[in-house]
Amino acid sequence: MSTSLNLFFGMMNIACGILFILISIPLVKKKVPMNKLYGFRIHKSFASDDHWFKINEYGGRQLIRWSVLLILVGILYFIFPIQEFQDQRMNAALAVAPILISIGIAIVKTIIFSKTL
Numbered sequence: 449m450s451t452s453l454n455l456f457f458g459m460m461n462i463a464c465g466i467l468f469i470l471i472s473i474p475l476v477k478k479k480v481p482m483n484k485l486y487g488f489r490i491h492k493s494f495a496s497d498d499h500w501f502k503i504n505e506y507g508g509r510q511l512i513r514w515s516v517l518l519i520l521v522g523i524l525y526f527i528f529p530i531q532e533f534q535d536q537r538m539n540a541a542l543a544v545a546p547i548l549i550s551i552g553i554a555i556v557k558t559i560i561f562s563k564t565l
Contacts, residue, residue, distance in 0.1 A: 451529070453539070454525045454526065454529045454530065455525075455526070456543070457522075457525045457530075457542065457543045458522045458523065458524075458525030458526050459522065460522070460543060460547075461518050461519070461521050461522030461525065461543075461546055461547060462518075462519050462522035462523065463522075464515075464518060464547050465515040465516065465517075465518035465519035465522060465550075466515075466519065468511050468512075468514075468515040468518070468550075468551070469511075469512050469515045469516075471511070472507075472508035472509070472511040472512045472515070473508070473512075474508075475487055475488070475504040475505060475507060475508030475511075476505050476508035476509055476512065478501045478504070478505055480504060481497075481500075482494065482497060482500045487500070487504045487507075488503050488504050488507035488508075488555075488558050488562075490503065490558070490559060490562055492562040492563070492565060493562065495565075499562075499565055502565060503558060503561065503562050503565070506558055506561045507554065507555075507558035507561075510553075510554040510557045510558055511551070511554040513554075514550035514551070514553055514554045515550060517550060518546055518547060518550040521546045522546075530542060
């Protein structure tokens with residue numbers, strides 16, 4: 449894979465990881481009141497203010513944990529360059545998959561946690 453493509457993939461994963469951490473901090477600190485735009489807006493989180501804050505704090509912590517891993521994956525693109533595939537869809541998957549996986553795991557873990565409330 450070209451150096452510029454590895455640089456792009458690495459920077460994209462690092463930037464998304466940092467963005468997700470910044471978005472999660474107010475959730476963890478319980479600074480975001482119940483709303484329909486920002487936070488983990490699953491059915492159970494709207495049951496009460498207590499559920500809202502517990503679910504969003506947990507979800508924010510999960511997103512931070514998985515975002516740190518996403519940042520590490522971004523750094524790995526610089527250390528261990530991956531080979532470019534002829535199929536551009538495969539190259540795009542390598543760039544986007546870590547982001548989708550980290551977000552997906554955080555969301556699934558948060559949904560599972562919400563069922564304990």
